[in-house]
Amino acid sequence: MWQPDRSSKQALYQQIAAYMERRIFYGEFPPGSILPSERKFAEQINVNRSTVVQAYEELRASGIIESMVGSGTRVSKYKWGAPKQTPDWLQYLEGGTVVQPNQSFLRTIREELDTGRLLIDFASGELSPDLSPNEAIRLLLSEHSLHEDLGYDNPQGYVPLRQALVSYLQQYRGIRATESSILITSGSHQSLYLITQRLLSPGDAVAIEDPSYYYSLPMFHSAGLRLFRLPVDEKGVCPEGILSLYREHNIRMIFVNPNYHNPTGRVLDPSRRERLLDVCGHLGIPVVEDDPFSLTSFAGNPPPSLKSIDVNSTVLYIGSLSKTVASGLRIGWMVAPQSVVNRLTDERQQMDFGLSVLPQRIAAQLLSSDHFDRHLQRLRQELSHKRNLLIDALQRELPGEVSYTLPQGGLHLWCKIKRPVDDGRLLEEGMKRGVVFVPGSVYGSESGYVRFTYARPQPDEIGPGISKFAQALRAVVK
Amino acid sequence: MWQPDRSSKQALYQQIAAYMERRIFYGEFPPGSILPSERKFAEQINVNRSTVVQAYEELRASGIIESMVGSGTRVSKYKWGAPKQTPDWLQYLEGGTVVQPNQSFLRTIREELDTGRLLIDFASGELSPDLSPNEAIRLLLSEHSLHEDLGYDNPQGYVPLRQALVSYLQQYRGIRATESSILITSGSHQSLYLITQRLLSPGDAVAIEDPSYYYSLPMFHSAGLRLFRLPVDEKGVCPEGILSLYREHNIRMIFVNPNYHNPTGRVLDPSRRERLLDVCGHLGIPVVEDDPFSLTSFAGNPPPSLKSIDVNSTVLYIGSLSKTVASGLRIGWMVAPQSVVNRLTDERQQMDFGLSVLPQRIAAQLLSSDHFDRHLQRLRQELSHKRNLLIDALQRELPGEVSYTLPQGGLHLWCKIKRPVDDGRLLEEGMKRGVVFVPGSVYGSESGYVRFTYARPQPDEIGPGISKFAQALRAVVK
Ligand SMILES: Cc1ncc(COP(=O)(O)O)c(C=O)c1O
Ligand SMILES: Cc1ncc(COP(=O)(O)O)c(C=O)c1O
Numbered sequence: 022m023w024q025p026d027r028s029s030k031q032a033l034y035q036q037i038a039a040y041m042e043r044r045i046f047y048g049e050f051p052p053g054s055i056l057p058s059e060r061k062f063a064e065q066i067n068v069n070r071s072t073v074v075q076a077y078e079e080l081r082a083s084g085i086i087e088s089m090v091g092s093g094t095r096v097s098k099y100k101w102g103a104p105k106q107t108p109d110w111l112q113y114l115e116g117g118t119v120v121q122p123n124q125s126f127l128r129t130i131r132e133e134l135d136t137g138r139l140l141i142d143f144a145s146g147e148l149s150p151d152l153s154p155n156e157a158i159r160l161l162l163s164e165h166s167l168h169e170d171l172g173y174d175n176p177q178g179y180v181p182l183r184q185a186l187v188s189y190l191q192q193y194r195g196i197r198a199t200e201s202s203i204l205i206t207s208g209s210h211q212s213l214y215l216i217t218q219r220l221l222s223p224g225d226a227v228a229i230e231d232p233s234y235y236y237s238l239p240m241f242h243s244a245g246l247r248l249f250r251l252p253v254d255e256k257g258v259c260p261e262g263i264l265s266l267y268r269e270h271n272i273r274m275i276f277v278n279p280n281y282h283n284p285t286g287r288v289l290d291p292s293r294r295e296r297l298l299d300v301c302g303h304l305g306i307p308v309v310e311d312d313p314f315s316l317t318s319f320a321g322n323p324p325p326s327l328k329s330i331d332v333n334s335t336v337l338y339i340g341s342l343s344k345t346v347a348s349g350l351r352i353g354w355m356v357a358p359q360s361v362v363n364r365l366t367d368e369r370q371q372m373d374f375g376l377s378v379l380p381q382r383i384a385a386q387l388l389s390s391d392h393f394d395r396h397l398q399r400l401r402q403e404l405s406h407k408r409n410l411l412i413d414a415l416q417r418e419l420p421g422e423v424s425y426t427l428p429q430g431g432l433h434l435w436c437k438i439k440r441p442v443d444d445g446r447l448l449e450e451g452m453k454r455g456v457v458f459v460p461g462s463v464y465g466s467e468s469g470y471v472r473f474t475y476a477r478p479q480p481d482e483i484g485p486g487i488s489k490f491a492q493a494l495r496a497v498v499k
Numbered sequence: 500m501w502q503p504d505r506s507s508k509q510a511l512y513q514q515i516a517a518y519m520e521r522r523i524f525y526g527e528f529p530p531g532s533i534l535p536s537e538r539k540f541a542e543q544i545n546v547n548r549s550t551v552v553q554a555y556e557e558l559r560a561s562g563i564i565e566s567m568v569g570s571g572t573r574v575s576k577y578k579w580g581a582p583k584q585t586p587d588w589l590q591y592l593e594g595g596t597v598v599q600p601n602q603s604f605l606r607t608i609r610e611e612l613d614t615g616r617l618l619i620d621f622a623s624g625e626l627s628p629d630l631s632p633n634e635a636i637r638l639l640l641s642e643h644s645l646h647e648d649l650g651y652d653n654p655q656g657y658v659p660l661r662q663a664l665v666s667y668l669q670q671y672r673g674i675r676a677t678e679s680s681i682l683i684t685s686g687s688h689q690s691l692y693l694i695t696q697r698l699l700s701p702g703d704a705v706a707i708e709d710p711s712y713y714y715s716l717p718m719f720h721s722a723g724l725r726l727f728r729l730p731v732d733e734k735g736v737c738p739e740g741i742l743s744l745y746r747e748h749n750i751r752m753i754f755v756n757p758n759y760h761n762p763t764g765r766v767l768d769p770s771r772r773e774r775l776l777d778v779c780g781h782l783g784i785p786v787v788e789d790d791p792f793s794l795t796s797f798a799g800n801p802p803p804s805l806k807s808i809d810v811n812s813t814v815l816y817i818g819s820l821s822k823t824v825a826s827g828l829r830i831g832w833m834v835a836p837q838s839v840v841n842r843l844t845d846e847r848q849q850m851d852f853g854l855s856v857l858p859q860r861i862a863a864q865l866l867s868s869d870h871f872d873r874h875l876q877r878l879r880q881e882l883s884h885k886r887n888l889l890i891d892a893l894q895r896e897l898p899g900e901v902s903y904t905l906p907q908g909g910l911h912l913w914c915k916i917k918r919p920v921d922d923g924r925l926l927e928e929g930m931k932r933g934v935v936f937v938p939g940s941v942y943g944s945e946s947g948y949v950r951f952t953y954a955r956p957q958p959d960e961i962g963p964g965i966s967k968f969a970q971a972l973r974a975v976v977k
Contacts, residue, residue, distance in 0.1 A: 145650075145651070147650055147651055148650075150647065150648040150649070150650060153647075153648075153649055155644075155646060155647050155649075158646045159644075159646060162640050162641075162646060163640075163641065166633075166637075168633060168636045168637060168640060168861075169628065169631075169633050170628040170631075170827075171628070171631055171633075171636075171825035171826070171827035171828055172623075172625055172626075172628060172825065172826055172827050173623070173625055173821075173826045173827055174827050206851075207685075207850075207851035207852065207853075207854075207855070208851070208852050210851060210852040211850060211851045211852070214849060214850050214851070236852070239849060240849050243849055343651075347649035347650070348649070348650055348651045349648075349649035349650050349651055349652050349855065349856035349857070350649055350855055350856075350857065351851065351852065351853070351854065351855040351856075352855075371692060371717060371718050371721055372685075372688075372689060372692050372850060372851075373684075373685035373686070373688060373689045373692070373829065373850075373851065374685065374686050374688040374689070374714070374829065375685075375829070376685075376829065376855070377685070377827065377828055377829040377830075377854070377855045377857075377858040378827035378828075378829075379827070379828065379855075379857055379858050379861070380855040380857050380858070383646075383857070
């Protein structure tokens with residue numbers, strides 16, 4: 022059992038509050054769940070009851086927990102619930118601190134995969150290696166001297182790549198960007214990091230989706246942000262709660278992944294998109310649009326980006342080649358107002374002195390060549406084929422026991438298990454049988470879900486993988 | 500003229516102290532220079548004299564300025580002045596914040612270079628493109644499928660590269676490292692960043708060399724560190740001041756670049772190395788050894804690393820391929836205790852989700868191949884040839900007007916101008932004539948120096964470049 026550190030300068034009640042916040046944050050106490058009583062918890066960790074009372078008071082003040090007459094303390098469910106202005110960008114250019122990340126199920130899965138044991142992998146959120154355009158990259162490397170003149174490059178990103186992205190963004194995402202409004206980053210991840218570290222300050226409140234991209238969570242936490250969750254349903258994230266979150270908690274930014282959302286695979290409904298931009302435009306709250314999956318769209322024409330209909334410059338747009346070309350290239354980008362790009366460029370120069378130039382050259386060449394369109398066509402076909410194999414396997418192995426929205430793009434299927442299930446135990450049983458997937462509770466507050474990444478396993482592994490999964494499920498629910 | 504922000508929450512005197520510290524830090528007031536009187540400064544920025552008195556008091560308390568009876572306030576010259584223990588690594592694993600960088604001369608130079616105008620470049624601190632092993636890289640790319648399976652990689656760095664570095668470190672630097680004690684970073688720069696952000700806390704005092712690597716300065720500043728400078732003379736950095744810095748300011752870390760130091764090109768004397776490790780070992784202060792230049796050693800056998808004689812695990816060792824292979828690959832590494840590597844790995848995963856895997860594969864292959872040794876031989880020859888051309892040109896163009904220590908390795912020559920000179924005007928005159936170099940005042944407190952990077956220009960540009968420089972110098976001193 023955790024114990025507060027009595028030699029620390031931080032007050033005991035603060036340590037306890039921080040500890041409980043972490044546990045809540047990492048899903049040990051989902052929204053609506055009951056916390057241990059003050060008395061009991063105080064006994065467990067050997068402090069006075071009044072210290073725990075004070076810690077809970079702290080959490081209550083920040084809206085994380087709430088007391089209910091006669092029935093203890095529970096984790097808040099955050100009740101969710103629009104004049105126009107451009108965000109005050111300059112005001113966002115202040116502060117940030119650093120803390121450590123954390124994993125749990127994901128670390129277990131990673132360790133299991135690292136053993137080298139043969140596993141069917143529905144967990145790694147990326148393409149299988151054969152889905153990357155390896156042959157095109159080989160050709161480009163042999164035709165062009167991409168490896169020559171490998172000197173320090175522009176910290177904002179290799180200019181020809183930014184030029185190629187101007188066309189890419191116009192053609193595929195309806196976004197009119199300029200070279201100088203694009204910052205190249207190490208995947209979308211580094212764009213998110215720079216935003217959380219440089220545009221927000223510790224203590225700032227932000228709204229994120231529930232569920233949402235796992236690896237953004239420790240990053241938000243490190244930046245000292247207070248997180249409020251907006252539920253995601255069939256039509257994507259619900260913008261209803263934004264106004265009241267703004268009034269109650271003064272949220273300063275909203276993070277969304279509108280197309281083929283990770284982990285649910287869902288697409289944000291057009292009227293909700295308008296509503297979202299409307300509300301945020303009125304309140305002057307920037308929306309961060311994280312858009313790594315759009316080009317996988319099985320039907321060919323991905324839903325438009327929020328940025329393409331953003332008239333108030335409310336949106337910071339983030340893209341990546343990780344989910345369409347190769348995640349290990351580490352090529353991502355942000356489209357943002359010039360002042361933001363300039364400041365974040367300075368920041369990133371301090372962090373890493375710019376991205377390696379070789380992958381940037383490959384990306385620039387690839388995006389400007391015919392290879393890219395051909396690659397996308399093949400990618401979409403293969404991905405929809407793998408999705409179909411997964412659906413077939415689920416229907417065969419678990420008829421009536423699971424439900425899901427059929428993803429029309431992206432890498433993931435979000436699968437509800439109809440009977441109640443402990444997803445940690447399910448993972449354990451799965452690993453015993455040689456299959457890994459991600460327990461849904463990793464991503465947010467909804468329980469009873471599993472994320473299957475159909476993009477990762479080989480086609481002939483999908484059926485056997487789901488049959489192992491079905492066995493694991495039977496071992497857990499019986 | 501700067502003015503304090505009266506709407507800020509920060510007290511006026513604190514704003515003023517922070518502002519003056521920045522000006523001092525960026526060289527506007529070199530050590531020993533006199534600050535404006537409290538009365539005059541108060542008038543200029545429209546505050547009460549007592550507020551400036553309070554601000555100066557603050558700076559005095561942190562040892563940055565000192566008052567002299569009857570002659571005002573001046574920037575401290577920092578007077579520099581040993582039982583053993585391993586640094587308490589765990590204690591270093593806390594805190595950090597983020598601020599923006601700054602440039603001045605360097606930004607001017609960069610902008611000038613970016614215009615595309617033909618300039619002879621003694622300013623960019625890197626190899627000319629032809630000195631990189633382009634042919635070897637081309638061969639490796641055509642022989643191996645380095646571009647296949649570009650999935651997310653280990654955030655600590657590509658395992659075969661860490662393995663190759665274990666041999667490299669043993670063979671070339673006498674360091675016994677293990678795969679798990681190596682963290683691959685985006686150049687040495689990211690290693691320094693992770694150290695300053697993650698192992699130190701705002702307000703911590705550290706000792707650095709005077710002069711020192713320019714781009715580390717904004718990074719230190721961002722981390723909120725208080726900097727104390729140890730002078731570098733013919734024998735490298737003087738360890739004498741460490742003890743008193745420790746006593747007076749409780750310095751928590753020391754940053755040194757012992758071999759072919761940037762910008763002076765000097766090598767730390769063997770007895771000073773022992774003394775440095777001795778003192779720091781006694782005090783338990785970690786020494787960060789920044790070692791990017793050693794393998795350029797013209798004589799072939801570089802001076803040993805501090806890390807190779809470090810019995811107390813006092814040294815965090817940082818290396819890079821930037822100065823020996825190519826800076827745009829962004830391959831660097833840190834050798835550190837496992838606990839430090841683990842924590843910094845988590846931190847870097849949050850920042851960028853790991854380095855691009857392609858340059859790491861190229862580096863791994865290159866280091867494990869015969870190409871590498873052959874490349875080093877050619878590199879050393881060419882660099883010493885360029886150094887000779889520079890020396891010849893200086894002797895021809897400016898006999899008796901400049902002095903320097905002859906560098907035995909590295910990329911830079913640190914050139915003293917014997918007559919007093921305003922190095923900013925010298926740069927201006929140089930740029931008019933088509934030559935760029937770095938004014939010495941960028942690096943620290945010594946004035947009247949210029950850094951020439953002989954590695955960067957082509958051999959046939961060196962003579963003409965120095966002749967332009969000589970004209971510029973005559974325009975300034977006459
Ligand atoms: C929604 C979302 N955003 C961002 C990322 C980060 O990806 P990268 O940094 O590789 O672009 C991921 C990766 O899984 C993701 O799913
Ligand atoms: C002394 C020193 N350290 C570190 C660096 C950073 O180099 P890199 O990040 O490219 O390895 C430099 C670059 O000039 C340097 O001179």
